Amino acid sequence: MKVLVIGSGGREHAICASFRKSEKITGLYCADGNAGIAEIAECVPIKPDNIAELAKFAEENSIDLTFVGGETPLALGIVDEFEKRGLKIVGVSGQAARLEASKSFAKDFMVRHFIPTAHYKTAESPSEAIEILESGEFGDAENPVVVKADGLAAGKGVVVAQNRREAVAAINELKNLVGETAAGKIVLEECLFGKEVSLLLFADGKNFALMPPTRDHKRIGEGDTGANTGGMGTITDSAILGAKETAKVVEEIIVPTLEGAEKDGFPIRGILFLGLMMTKTGAKLIEYNVRFGDPETQAILIRLKTDLIDICEAIISGSLENTKIEWREGSSACVVLASKGYPQKAQTGDVISGLSEAEKLEGIEIFHAGTSRGENGEIVTSGGRVLGVSATAGNLQEALNKAYQAVEKISWNGMQYRRDIGK
Numbered sequence: 001m002k003v004l005v006i007g008s009g010g011r012e013h014a015i016c017a018s019f020r021k022s023e024k025i026t027g028l029y030c031a032d033g034n035a036g037i038a039e040i041a042e043c044v045p046i047k048p049d050n051i052a053e054l055a056k057f058a059e060e061n062s063i064d065l066t067f068v069g070g071e072t073p074l075a076l077g078i079v080d081e082f083e084k085r086g087l088k089i090v091g092v093s094g095q096a097a098r099l100e101a102s103k104s105f106a107k108d109f110m111v112r113h114f115i116p117t118a119h120y121k122t123a124e125s126p127s128e129a130i131e132i133l134e135s136g137e138f139g140d141a142e143n144p145v146v147v148k149a150d151g152l153a154a155g156k157g158v159v160v161a162q163n164r165r166e167a168v169a170a171i172n173e174l175k176n177l178v179g180e181t182a183a184g185k186i187v188l189e190e191c192l193f194g195k196e197v198s199l200l201l202f203a204d205g206k207n208f209a210l211m212p213p214t215r216d217h218k219r220i221g222e223g224d225t226g227a228n229t230g231g232m233g234t235i236t237d238s239a240i241l242g243a244k245e246t247a248k249v250v251e252e253i254i255v256p257t258l259e260g261a262e263k264d265g266f267p268i269r270g271i272l273f274l275g276l277m278m279t280k281t282g283a284k285l286i287e288y289n290v291r292f293g294d295p296e297t298q299a300i301l302i303r304l305k306t307d308l309i310d311i312c313e314a315i316i317s318g319s320l321e322n323t324k325i326e327w328r329e330g331s332s333a334c335v336v337l338a339s340k341g342y343p344q345k346a347q348t349g350d351v352i353s354g355l356s357e358a359e360k361l362e363g364i365e366i367f368h369a370g371t372s373r374g375e376n377g378e379i380v381t382s383g384g385r386v387l388g389v390s391a392t393a394g395n396l397q398e399a400l401n402k403a404y405q406a407v408e409k410i411s412w413n414g415m416q417y418r419r420d421i422g423k
């Protein structure tokens with residue numbers, strides 16, 4: 001089978017690596033890839049948002065299956081376009097992608113289908129948002145409140161304001177932060193407290209299969225301090241979400257979501273990612289993503305034992321119910337290595353050393369995000385998040401130990417990472 005993966009980050013490297021393990025693969029392509037992906041797939045210089053060119057490439061090269069990494073092409077309707085041309089593709093439709101692409105759409109959907117989530121209100125303008133706050137709907141001036149840009153903002157559109165003054169500042173700043181389009185509407189939310197869990201699943205429109213629960217580490221600094229990033233590390237471990245809690249999430253969130261989406265006319269066929277807050281009164285849904293997370297994927301897929309092609313075919317044909325999906329026992333960890341200056345202004349072009357030594361260690365897979373080839377063929381940094389060092393083991397502590405042993409072999413000028421992933 002010839003497979004095309006769309007995207008260029010660590011997530012897509014992990015997806016490509018999973019496909020590479022399949023015996024059914026006869027050709028693997030990635031649009032547009034990075035230096036690590038180029039080792040295992042043929043990189044195609046087409047950007048993920050150029051849907052017409054991607055479809056043309058898939059047709060001309062007889063691609064049997066396309067897998068979409070990120071949200072932008074999904075929101076642009078890549079799946080609808082491929083299906084119209086009779087091309088097989090894994091990902092949600094443009095209609096279903098609104099669950100991620102519009103926070104107000106997602107919140108309205110949750111309420112319509114009785115899915116537990118934070119109280120919210122959507123404002124059409126900054127002045128309306130400030131009026132709502134001043135009405136006292138989200139408590140008095142000292143109450144925390146969450147301010148969100150409605151549209152896609154690559155993780156930069158949310159401010160957890162500690163009080164009304166901070167919230168008003170965030171509302172006024174939102175357009176500058178994420179642009180006019182994404183901040184066209186503003187969602188205000190009650191602030192929830194608890195531990196966060198990311199739970200991902202494969203869905204075929206009706207049936208679903210859970211992946212191991214994960215926890216992300218968003219802040220740049222140890223002890224969850226400093227600026228927000230795309231994610232500095234993840235772990236998977238069964239203790240993150242126990243069996244009882246999982247069963248409740250299935251009953252209160254997952255089943256109503258899949259049934260609600262089908263009823264509303266956009267069945268979810270692809271990957272669904274639930275951002276959950278485990279509050280004192282139970283799990284509440286913070287958000288949906290309609291694709292794999294980055295770096296969650298780098299910790300999840302190294303545990304996947306089942307052929308990813310079989311899962312993709314089950315998603316497309318609606319037969320997930322009859323597909324047994326197996327995971328490696330134990331836990332996993334992914335530690336992200338980032339460039340100097342990230343997340344403000346990442347320095348690029350630094351030569352990375354120690355990669356091959358680190359890769360030789362047992363249970364380790366290294367996924368590239370921002371890398372490219374330098375003039376002499378050496379691997380150099382080319383973005384903020386550069387590598388995801390992933391490890392699997394029988395338990396979380398072992399997985400973390402392995403990952404950090406591998407991290408110690410790698411270095412470049414100004415490399416930064418958190419030493420407290422999974423702690």
Ligand SMILES: Nc1ncnc2c1ncn2[C@@H]1O[C@H](COP(=O)(O)OP(=O)(O)O)[C@@H](O)[C@H]1O
Pocket residue numbers: 118146154155156157158160189190191192193196275286287
């Ligand atoms: N209602 C809420 N209460 C408390 N924290 C929240 C709430 N909504 C979002 N957050 C925090 O902000 C982060 C980002 O919000 P989210 O809705 O996931 O947006 P995105 O991932 O698109 O940036 C969450 O991971 C969580 O830490």
Ligand SMILES: [Mg+2]
Pocket residue numbers: 275287
């Ligand atoms: Mg989120």
